Amino acid sequence: xxxxxxxxxxxxxxxxxxxxxxxxxxxxxxxxxxxxxxxxxxxxxxxxxxxxxxxxxxxxxxxxxxxxxxxxxxxxxxxxxxxxxxxxxxxxxxxxxxxxxxxxxxxxxxxxxxxxxxxxxxxxxxxxxxxxxxxxxxxxxxxxxxxxxxxxxxxxxxxxxxxxxxxxxxxxxxxxxxxxxxxxxxxxxxxxxxxxxxxxxxxxxxxxxxxxxxxxxxxxxxxxxxxxxxxxxxxxxxxxxxxxxxxxxxxxxxxxxxxxxxxxxxxxxxxxxxxxxxxxxxxxxxxxxxxxxxxxxxxxxxxxxxxxxxxxxxxxxxxxxxxxxxxxxxxxxxxxxxxxxxxxxxxxxxxxxxxxxxxxxxxxxxxxxxxxxxxxxxxxxxxxxxxxxxxxxxxxxxxxxxxxxxxxxxxxxxxxxxxxxxxxxxxxxxxxxxxxxxxxxxxxxxxxxxxxxxxxxxxxxxxxxxxxxxxxxxxxxxxxxxxxxxx
Numbered sequence: 001x002x003x004x005x006x007x008x009x010x011x012x013x014x015x016x017x018x019x020x021x022x023x024x025x026x027x028x029x030x031x032x033x034x035x036x037x038x039x040x041x042x043x044x045x046x047x048x049x050x051x052x053x054x055x056x057x058x059x060x061x062x063x064x065x066x067x068x069x070x071x072x073x074x075x076x077x078x079x080x081x082x083x084x085x086x087x088x089x090x091x092x093x094x095x096x097x098x099x100x101x102x103x104x105x106x107x108x109x110x111x112x113x114x115x116x117x118x119x120x121x122x123x124x125x126x127x128x129x130x131x132x133x134x135x136x137x138x139x140x141x142x143x144x145x146x147x148x149x150x151x152x153x154x155x156x157x158x159x160x161x162x163x164x165x166x167x168x169x170x171x172x173x174x175x176x177x178x179x180x181x182x183x184x185x186x187x188x189x190x191x192x193x194x195x196x197x198x199x200x201x202x203x204x205x206x207x208x209x210x211x212x213x214x215x216x217x218x219x220x221x222x223x224x225x226x227x228x229x230x231x232x233x234x235x236x237x238x239x240x241x242x243x244x245x246x247x248x249x250x251x252x253x254x255x256x257x258x259x260x261x262x263x264x265x266x267x268x269x270x271x272x273x274x275x276x277x278x279x280x281x282x283x284x285x286x287x288x289x290x291x292x293x294x295x296x297x298x299x300x301x302x303x304x305x306x307x308x309x310x311x312x313x314x315x316x317x318x319x320x321x322x323x324x325x326x327x328x329x330x331x332x333x334x335x336x337x338x339x340x341x342x343x344x345x346x347x348x349x350x351x352x353x354x355x356x357x358x359x360x361x362x363x364x365x366x367x368x369x370x371x372x373x374x375x376x377x378x379x380x381x382x383x384x385x386x387x388x389x390x391x392x393x394x395x396x397x398x399x400x401x402x403x404x405x406x407x408x409x410x411x412x413x414x415x416x417x418x419x420x421x422x423x424x425x426x427x428x429x430x431x432x433x434x435x436x437x438x439x440x441x442x443x444x445x446x447x448x449x450x451x452x453x454x455x456x457x458x459x460x461x462x463x464x465x466x467x468x469x470x471x472x473x474x475x476x477x478x479x480x481x482x483x484x485x486x487x
Contacts, residue, residue, distance in 0.1 A: 274305040315461035322391035
């Protein structure tokens with residue numbers, strides 16, 4: 001390939017002057033002959049000569065061949081119009097077809113553009129091929145009741161861009177979400193919105209005021225046209241779509257932290273491949289049995305990603321420590337025989353691999369004959385960046401048990417979507433029905449919640465275990481009957 005040109009990753013040649021797309025109709029020199037692109041596929045291209053010879057070659061081979069040289073529009077960028085034409089409505093397509101017929105009649109004397117496709121009565125005398133171009137312009141302008149300059153502009157746009165050049169630009173501006181807005185205003189609005197990623201949620205009026213002030217400071221007063229209030233709010237709504245710019249601050253930070261490349265969630269192919277561990281603060285008050293004081297409770301849960309089975313949990317007064325996370329991990333690997341756990345009948349979901357399993361029934365229950373939490377041979381522990389999960393205590397436990405630790409991405413709760421969904425379901429189906437429920441924030445908290453009935457922390461943990469066994473594991477939407485707490 002000539003100097004200053006490199007092979008791109010797609011069907012285009014990148015030169016020092018810009019980008020040139022290889023499309024149907026592109027003329028090029030290749031292997032000592034002049035060719036025209038007739039068909040273009042994902043990995044191959046069909047070339048044809050003026051004499052009718054055709055050749056199909058690989059697109060990568062064509063672009064990398066040293067003799068390849070484009071003959072049309074080097075240094076220019078050709079824009080595709082297929083999407084624009086396909087999005088035209090029926091009435092708009094009819095208007096475009098009618099205008100195209102008039103332009104073709106002015107240029108060739110035939111509405112379909114060729115003598116072989118002539119309609120009855122064509123060509124008309126005023127548009128005969130031998131008539132002067134100006135007279136044809138004047139005849140068409142008088143026929144349609146428009147100016148001669150309009151007809152001349154139609155012909156010029158058609159010769160430059162084809163049928164797409166005859167589309168009414170006003171229609172394009174109406175359909176485009178940011179159509180008609182000054183690019184400098186749009187760029188400034190994007191910059192101001194990006195600056196509020198880590199800040200508190202602003203109001204739309206504040207953002208618009210800052211955009212106007214920055215434009216005046218950078219370009220001068222009145223240089224950049226500022227859209228009206230209604231239009232500006234519409235543009236701001238379009239620019240902030242899907243970014244939570246005026247919604248939750250946590251969601252806004254998570255969206256801004258997404259990687260630019262496509263990504264996917266974890267997919268487990270066997271039990272124990274990924275064990276999700278996370279901690280959440282419950283929306284219900286509890287009472288410490290030792291101090292008899294109201295405390296906020298934090299729930300630490302371990303979940304097997306393969307079957308969404310909860311393998312260990314621990315309820316602690318704030319705040320959770322590394323030893324609590326290690327205890328949850330130990331319970332996942334080896335369930336604790338606790339007679340006071342108060343478990344009801346629990347049947348962990350079958351993994352579907354073996355047809356029959358022979359086990360020692362004595363190892364599936366505790367000393368009181370109650371079933372235990374299902375255990376799993378964990379391979380990888382997926383945690384967030386909390387100090388308790390990256391502590392020396394928990395890491396040493398994982399090293400001793402031969403478990404790998406995989407931290408999730410920062411501010412990406414979707415990396416542990418299954419366990420986050422468990423926390424939401426727990427709050428919506430169980431905690432909301434308990435006495436002492438305080439809601440997720442102070443704006444949804446009832447009056448004198450502390451005066452209601454309450455549960456001790458160990459009782460709350462027992463209720464959560466019962467709910468996991470009777471409701472969550474069996475996918476039963478009904479909430480089991482719970483006895484009222486202490487008063």
